[in-house]
Amino acid sequence: MISLPDSAFRRLSSLALAEAGLDLQEGKQSFVASRLQKRLRATGAQDFEVYASLVEGSDPAAVEERQYLISALTTNVTSVFREPHHFALLARALKALDRGRSDPLRIWSAGCSTGEETLSMAMICRCVFGPAWIAHARILATDIDYISLSIAKSQFGDPSLIVALQDGAAAALGTRGDTPRVDISDLQAGITYLRHSLIEPLPVPRPFDIIFCRNVTIYFAADIQRTVQADLIDRLAPDGLLCLGHSERLLIEDSDLRLIGQTSYAGKSSSFAEIVPCR
Ligand SMILES: C[S@@+](CC[C@H](N)C(=O)[O-])C[C@H]1O[C@@H](n2cnc3c(N)ncnc32)[C@H](O)[C@@H]1O
Known part of the structure; x- marks a missing residue:
């Protein structure tokens, strides 16, 4: 060496x-x-x-x-339905925030790695909204690593991936045996992939209803972690949901977000959250 x-x-x-x-x-x-x-x-x-x-x-x-x-x-470790509690919360948020077909919910999977997180989110959208889920929600998946992104974009036919997505959704939603059969292409149809570094401005003007940025900022220098989190908060709708990774926490103390579950935060006007005291 x-x-x-x-x-x-x-x-x-x-x-x-x-x-x-x-x-x-x-x-x-x-x-x-x-x-x-x-x-x-x-x-x-x-x-x-x-x-x-x-x-x-x-x-x-x-x-x-x-x-x-x-x-x-970069460290690209990821898996389907990693940290499953976030996906049960995602389902609740989707139902509460749904604006109907005219104005799809805007979801950001920030630091999506090879796409398993994003596909899991899409699977929950599919379960909640049915076959026409992309009329109700669209997902932006971003990562700095173009190799991971190209793997994410090409995730299609692997039968074991489909089984893992169906099993994961059933476990997250408590609907064992009642999860729809899906093609990965139906999930990919609602996902847009973009190479983006979280330390640069995202070229997307409108706020997101739901942001997952999990196990990404943990690798950043502390000041950058704060700046990136402040940007995520700025980009979250006032009634939105933000999920961080299991070893991350919100470093911005004066935000209006409330801790509503394990590393899960809701905007101040959210209606889907059972509020628990901040730890
Ligand atoms: C450990 S993976 C997390 C994947 C997924 N979010 C999860 O929790 O399973 C971390 C990802 O963050 C990405 N990443 C690291 N620095 C980044 C940056 N500055 N901007 C965007 N993505 C970044 C890496 O390329 C990697 O794919």
């Missing part, structure tokens, strides 16, 4: 911070070294100083290599 000297580590971690908000400042040197070995091989860089110079530039090759760098340094 090619070793990563301190100076190259500082250069690469600064880039990861600037591009993706990733906190690689302390104790992550061996992680970075091992994750980037394959990029050294792919680019032919003989050491990390050469690789850092290659990736720091502004020419198209450097811009492209930065995408590979970020892809190599």
Whole structure:
């Protein structure tokens, strides 16, 4: 394994911070070294100083290599119906917030990785609204990692994925044996994928009714985590639902959001939430 000297580590971690908000400042040197070995091989860089110079530039090759760098340094672990309590809450929110076919609900799966989270959300929409679910809700799925996104977009025929989605929905909704049979294409039809870094403005003007941003900001530097969360809150409708990941919590204390369940927050005028005291 090619070793990563301190100076190259500082250069690469600064880039990861600037591009993706990733906190690689302390104790992550061996992680970075091992994750980037394959990029050294792919680019032919003989050491990390050469690789850092290659990736720091502004020419198209450097811009492209930065995408590979970020892809190599992000953690993309995900699964169908991960943290299932959020999906029971999602179903409640969908029913309460539904505006009918003329104005579909706007849902954001931020940091969607390879798409299992987004497909699980779409499956709940399908169960709640029926075969014409995309008249009632649309999902935007974003991630910084273009490799994960391309996998997400191409999730279609795997029979075990369909079974996992149906079983997960049945468990979340308590409807075992009564979950509709679906094609992944019916779920994908209501999802739009977009490469986007959460530290950059999202080019979407209207607020979202529901935002899932789970197990993403945990990797960010603390100040960036706050800024991103403030942006998520700004983008959430006043009666909306925000779900974070199991080891994340809202760092913004003066927001109008209320904690309504495990890492789940509702806007102040929401009607779907049984309010529990904030912890
Ligand atoms: C651990 S996965 C979480 C996937 C899914 N939300 C879940 O909980 O199962 C974290 C995802 O966040 C993405 N990510 C990391 N930094 C990001 C950024 N600055 N903007 C958008 N996505 C980012 C990674 O590419 C990765 O796919």
